[in-house]
Amino acid sequence: MKRVFLSAVAAALLSMGLAAPLQAADTIKIGVAGAHSGDLASYGVPSLNAAKIVAAKVNAQGGVLGKQIELVIGDDQCKPELGTNVATKLISDKVAVVMGHICSGPAKASLPLYNDAHIISMSPSATTPGLTAGGANPMFFRTIAKDDDQAKLTSRFMLESLKAKKIAYVHDNGDYGKGFCDNNRALMEAGGAKTVLFEAITPDAVDFSPIVRKLRHAKADIIVFGGYQPTASKLLQQMRRSRVMTPDVGHDGLKYDAFIKMGGEAAGGVYCFYPKDTASLPIYKEARQAHIDMFKSEPGSFYYNAYSAMLALINAIKEAGSTDTDKIVEALHTKKVSTPLGELVFNKSGDAAGLALSVYQIKGGKFVETNYSVTLD
Amino acid sequence: MDFQYFIELFFGGLTRGSIYALIALGYTLVYGIIGLINFAHGEIYMIGAFTALLVAGLLGYLGFPAGGILIVAALAAIVWTSAYGYTMEKIAYKPLRNAPRLSPLISAIGMSTFLQNYVLLAQTPDFVPFPMLLPDIDWLLEKFNYVLGPSDFFILVVSFITMICLMLWIRYTRMGKAMRATAQNRTMAMLLGIDANHIISVTFIVGSALAALGGVLIASHMGQINFGIGFLAGMKAFTAAVLGGIGSVPGAVLGGLTLGLAESFTTGYVAGNYEDVLAFCLLILILIFRPDGILGKHQVQKV
Incomplete structure (x- = not known):
């Protein structure tokens, strides 16, 4: 009896094994990699939702190149070591392209794997400049401005609009946060502003009172914060409670409703940077x-x-007429695509041209767009 | 050097240190009685914060004043986490009382992981805002010349009163005496009619209550909590307990304050990047010269 059962299982497994490649021929697989659980899931889940929505929409219209899109989902929890696991899984599943990763750490860690496998990855959110610098990774693209683009805008805004002379930088020692502070520091010092403090904090520390006291004595005109939103809101609350009222500038990681919810009153007045509001475009709606x-x-x-x-990825596959990586890369560089963020095409290094960045300020519990903005090329 | 700045850092370190001390007391009490490092103690602190959040949310909804909410929420957290501590001992440690030393240690690590994941699943993986329950009084800040914020002041006062009460309790009550006797020699204490199992339960309850109080204070100071806050706080408090001499009650307090001050001065005079590095260098240095901690008594290993 046992033997009969085993052979039945074996037969079932075999037939599944046979069926899989047949099915695969009918679909185009797109990998979706990012933080879908853990502390930073709130950064990754919306992207997963976007992938599901676009795939469902395209499939309902008959798919692309006559084939249906199949999503292969990998959760990296924003951790580099899990990022490489996810990349290996996606590569062995033979995905045509990857939409991800979300955080810069795993994006950086998994790139060598995608490069070896000759697979395109496109991140909606990884902003570390090195990922695209000097065309280092010809198969990596992104639909977000990189940190140094953000820093160009931030530093101009701080120098011209806020007339800041003495700057304090606080970061969480991560790729993303420290990178943002480093870039700003370089540009601000070139612009004549003095660095009065440049320090890391431990995001999980039981309290931040030493750094708050240090910030009070630094008497900076402005604090540039590089790090994720839970840390930012905790630090701000502690600062405001000790009546350190220095204005605060952060990056796109703070332009997030949870930041206002967590920060409460303390988040009021904070400046952050985010793609220009394109909510009036029909495709955005x-x-x-x-x-x-x-x-x-x-x-x-x-x-x-x-x-x-x-x-952008689906359009490029359509324009290329196949899932051949080189042809898709070519299409990404040359064919414009209408997106909720505007008309995008990718420049030589893989960054999206056509994105516009604006400065936002939190006022009355909402992000309000100021009239400071730049368009990238 | 700027004296005002020094004093500010000193009190900042004292505040942080007193929280470490509150949690470290739980480690040291349990170690003193049954020789176990209760690694799930940090999670008890986290559960204390969550309980207070739930109760505070409910009371806030019913329209209680902030001060009343703080007291009721803290009491609820203390009662609830004491129950957790009691149950934890019965489930995870009591059956292993006579097992080799490593078994309860592994059981403790398992308990810690279980509690973290339980809160992650039953509550939320995200950070949640904790209401500002500590009084936010401007004149206090001005009176102390910004040396001590209202919440720092409150944390310092509450934790010092609690620690003094604990020491008096251990020193002068019957239960405290029984506890000290059990710590010295459990078998002998039992022969003299002390119910050791009862004493052990009480130890876990007291330790958990202290951790819960620490959790409530820090949560309302920081303004947000998640399921993972117990890990680093627990590690730091454990370090503080070892630094002061594990098993010694004044040692845990001294260790906590030393660690808090070391961190505060490192951030203030060197850089925040080195906060943990220098704090742990201090630990190693002290342990090289005093292997049993600052106030620890040298014990003959029973091997």
Whole structure:
């Protein structure tokens, strides 16, 4: 009896093994990699939603190149070591392209694997400049401005609009946060502003009172914060409670409703940087409505970047007429695509040209766009 | 050097240190009685914070004043986590009382992972805002010339009163005497009619209550919590307990304050990047010269 059962299982497994390649021929696989659980899931889940929505939409219209899109999902929890695991899994699943990773750490760690396998990856959110610098990774693309683009805008804004002379930088020692502070420091010092403090904090520390006291004595005109939003809101609350009222400038990682919710009153007045508001574009409204219909909620962070990345990838596959990596790369560099973030095409190093960045300020519990902005090329 | 700055850092370190001390007391009490490092103690601190959050949310909804919420929420957290501590001992440690030393240690690590994941699944993986329950009084800040914020002041006062009460309790009550006797020699204490199992339960309850108080104080000081806050706090408090001499009650307090001050001065005079590095260098240095900690008594190893 046992033997009969075993052979039945073996037969079932075999037939599955046979069926899989047949099915695979009918679909184009797109890998979706990012933080879908853990502390930073709020950065990755909206992108996963975007991928599901775009795939469903394209499939409903008959797919691309006559084939249906199949998503292969990998959760890296924003950890580099899990990022490489996910990359290995996606590569062995033979995905055509990858939309991800979300955080810069895993994106950087997994790139060598994608390069070896000759697979395109496009991140909606990884902003470390090194990923695209000097065309180092010809198969890596992104639909977000890189940190040094953000820093160009931030430093100009701080020098011209806030007339800041003495700057304190606080970061969390991560790729993303420290990179943002480093870039700003270089540009601000070139612009004549003095660095009065440049320090790391431990995000999990039981309290931040030593650094708060140090910030009070540094008497900076402005604090540049590089790090994720839970750390930022904790630090701000402690600062404001000790009546350190120095204005605060952060990057796109803070342009996120949870930051206002967590920071409460302390988050008021904070400046941060984010793609220019394109909410008036019809395709943006369509993307938003699709999220509300499917998930019954407003989209979260990087949703539109991921939505744009999916559109760009699918459009490039269509233009290339095949899933051949070199042809897709060619199409990404030459063919413009309409996305919720505007008309995008990718420059030589893989960054999206056509993105515009704006300065936002938190006022009355909302992000308000100021009239400071730049368009990237 | 700027004296005002020195004093500010000193009190900042004292505040942080007193929280470490509150949690370290739980480690040291349990170690003193049954010789176990209770690695799940940090999670008890985290559960204390979560319980207070739930109770505070409910009371806030019912329209209680902030001060009342703080007291009721803290009491609820203390009662609830004491129950956790009691149950934890019965489930994870009591059956292993006579097992080799490593078994309860592994059981403790398992308990810690279990509690973290339980809160992650039953509550939320995200950070959640904790209401500002500590009084936010401007004149206090001005009176102390910004040396001590209202919440720092409150944390210092509450934790010092608690620690003094604990020491008096251990020193002068019957239960405290029984506890000290059990710590010295459990078999002898049992022969003299002390119910050792009861004493061990009480130890876990007291330790958990202290951790819960620490959790409530820090959560309302920091303004947000998640399921992972117990890990680093627990590690630091454990370090503080070892630094002061594990098993010694004044040692845990001294160790906590030393660690807090070391971190504060490192951030203040060197850089925040080196906070943990220098704090742990201090630990190694002290342990080289005093292997049993600052106030630890040298014990003959029973091997």
